[in-house]
Amino acid sequence: MACGIFTVVVYFVLLHHIELIFVDNGNPYENGPLPVGELTLTETEDKSPLHTKLYFPLPKNEFPVIFFVGGFDGVVLAEFYEITLRKIASHGFYVFGVDYKFPAVSDVPQLPDLKPFYDELNFIHQYMPNKTLGTPLWNKMSLLCHSSGCDITLRMIRENSTRYTSTVFLEPFSFDVQTPVTDTIPAMMYGTEYCEEGLATCCVKGKDYARFYDIWKCPRIKVEVASFGHCDILDPIPRQVCKTTHFCKISNETNVDNYRQFVQGAISSFLITELQGRPDAISYIADQTKVPLKLLIDTADLHC
Ligand SMILES: *[C@@H]1O[C@H](CO)[C@@H](O)[C@H](O)[C@H]1NC(C)=O
Ligand SMILES: *[C@@H]1O[C@H](CO)[C@@H](O)[C@H](O)[C@H]1NC(C)=O
Ligand SMILES: *[C@@H]1O[C@H](CO)[C@@H](O)[C@H](O)[C@H]1NC(C)=O
DSSP: OHHHHHHHHHHHHHHHHHHHBOOOOSOTTSOOSSOEEEEEEOTTTSOOSSOEEEEEEOSSSEEEEEEEEOOOSSSSHHHHTHHHHHHHHTTTOEEEEEOOOOOSSOSSOOOOOSHHHHHHHHHHHHHOTTTSSSEEEEEEEEEEEETTHHHHHHHHHHHOOTTOSEEEEESOOOSOOSSOOSSOOOEEEEEEGGGGOSSSOSSOTTSSHHHHHHTOOSSEEEEEETTOOTTTTSOHHHHHHHHHTTOSOOOOGGGHHHHHHHHHHHHHHHHHHHHHOOGGGGHHHHSGGGOSSOEEEEEEEOOO
8 A cells, every 4th residue: 555655656756757858849940839038147246157148948847958158259159149049948948158268260279277167057056946937957968069169068078078968069179189088978060061161261170070070989970061151150240240350251141041040950959869858859960851951961870
């Protein structure tokens, strides 16, 4: 009798728990089904170690966490990626974008201190309870980065990967790509055709997404998309700045909205699979017939 009640209670707790975790069952290339809110965590008012922007789904579910480190030199970086990050959040993720200053291209090896990023992770963990209706799941966390921000996340994984469930590298750049990564987590490496072309090559051959793939272990997937470049992921104004300064080679205007829609979908396909536990979602990036843009490379090593 007591045993029976115990079983029922355990069953109820498990069932209840499973129901709380949000799983997006739609097509990741469409906008996600959830309304999204935002919070800004400032150094002054909130005592946040780094200026951080949070995009989060409004409902009262449990959601996996994405910790995003942007790439460009300058101010308020996570906000430069707002369109893409918001769309990812609408698929059921708490997306924390932290700002990081570091040139996208530099000949001088620099190894920025990781401490502010660990401090920020610890800070948001402490800060978030009861701030939103939904709950961020700290045991289901992925790193996401763009450009030289990937130098940070790569080194965080090298130091200790146990906190992260998976990782996505968008047009990554790092000097720390000489040796294989020993403790790997599932990873997606993403490149664009124009990144290594133009006046300033905004991706560096031998230190780019293909190299990240080579130093990684299974499970891993790499894709390169045709006809787009390093700044096309950005919101319209920062993208325009990139364009007028000819900083990186980028696409013409005709298809850039579709491009952002594609990028958020590609990232979401991978993270819905890895963080929300929907195994078939990976097909939206691994199966070319489901991908809305032309891929030059689509190589998966997922069955370890
Ligand atoms: C959050 O709210 C609940 C219910 O009101 C309370 O029990 C809990 O202590 C709060 N947690 C924090 C960290 O404030
Ligand atoms: C790695 O991180 C985990 C979780 O934060 C911690 O428990 C563990 O002690 C760390 N390992 C090392 C070698 O630092
Ligand atoms: C813009 O790029 C698309 C491919 O993305 C191409 O088909 C089109 O011809 C280009 N338009 C111009 C004006 O260059």
